[in-house]
Amino acid sequence: MTESLALAEHIKKRINLTDAEVNEFLSCFKLMKVRKRQFIIQPGFIAHHKNYVVKGAFRAYVVDDTGQDHTIQVSIEDWWISDYNSYLYQKPATMFVEALEDSIILQIHYNDEAWLKQEHHNFETFFRIMAERSMAHMQRRIITNLTKNAEERYKEFEVQYPEIVQRIPQYALASYLGMTTEYLSRLRNRRTKKS
């Protein structure tokens, strides 16, 4: 149960709950260990779970017609990850969600989440806050992608998520930022040479 502590803190930061409620919430989650390079979601299969990262790192990506990856989301400790279009509408996924390291996650099933939301106004509020913030975050990303060039996108990301830059492979970062690995490599070396 020590792994659930982080999740308990996570939710208590966002809504007020009694100990009983916290336990009810946690009881809906199942602990899973995932090895590096393992997939927790694959295209064609419905994403039945929302995943809270206790330890490790994941990336969600799509593969386009020309065979290239595009990283849609990266998650490390205390973040959530899934293919939300698949999860929300319970339709087949279009994404891969892959562990970038050996990891531990807490999974909640779609039906259990639905039940929690229906049963307690509190939990409905929690998931509403989560959705609102994800929405706002994604909108900021859309804006960045539309308004900034490759170098600016990289710099912005470096400032905002220095930990993630250190931790994930360059190809994952490049495809998240919407550029090739080659170009990202050039940008990085441009910068470090100057200083």
Place this chain on the structure above:
Amino acid sequence: MTESLALAEHIKKRINLTDAEVNEFLSCFKLMKVRKRQFIIQPGFIAHHKNYVVKGAFRAYVVDDTGQDHTIQVSIEDWWISDYNSYLYQKPATMFVEALEDSIILQIHYNDEAWLKQEHHNFETFFRIMAERSMAHMQRRIITNLTKNAEERYKEFEVQYPEIVQRIPQYALASYLGMTTEYLSRLRNRRTKKS
């Protein structure tokens, strides 16, 4: 009150409500008439309202350092619009939200929305569904922007929102799709000449 009918239908499609609840919901909204080219949100001012479009069309856009616009959202009848990062966190807006036609909207104030959500589990659910779907929609847009080229993005939009393509000026569409008006013009003429 005839203008509220559309909004009443909108919400009843998403959650089950008694007539009294519908009225309580509607009573939080104020009707506003907006003339073409008028702004309902401007950078530097906090977006106090979420806006439901009863009639007309709007676009939300940011202006980058080089002075170019980037359309973040377009809304016609039965859609919502605001600067969600400003609204959600009650921080100064970065966007303009401008009427593209003479329009009619129903506005809800941030505090009234908060009150509705707190008061009734039902309304919390409604706003949660709204946020979830917006999030999923934005994620699909991120994917499209990362995986498709200009022509494919245009074609996809044309198929999905033919009505909007007809209705909004080309510069608004081009800047939504992440290309210049010149390039969009070329794409359009490429296609129509063939057929």
Place this chain on the structure above:
DNA sequence: CGTTTCCAATGAACTGGATCAGGAAATTAG
């Protein structure tokens, strides 16, 4: 331990889409 597979760095040639510049249509205002 060597071998294989993965990942970052860099060079050279290329291209999708931007920029700049000039008009032609179409709206809008008066």
Place this chain on the structure above:
DNA sequence: CTAATTTCCTGATCCAGTTCATTGGAAACG
């Protein structure tokens, strides 16, 4: 109605970022 302004079209040129190819180093693996 005409004038002014806004929107759209088209051609010529340019560049940020891609593509393709090669190399070296570092994990992963038997």
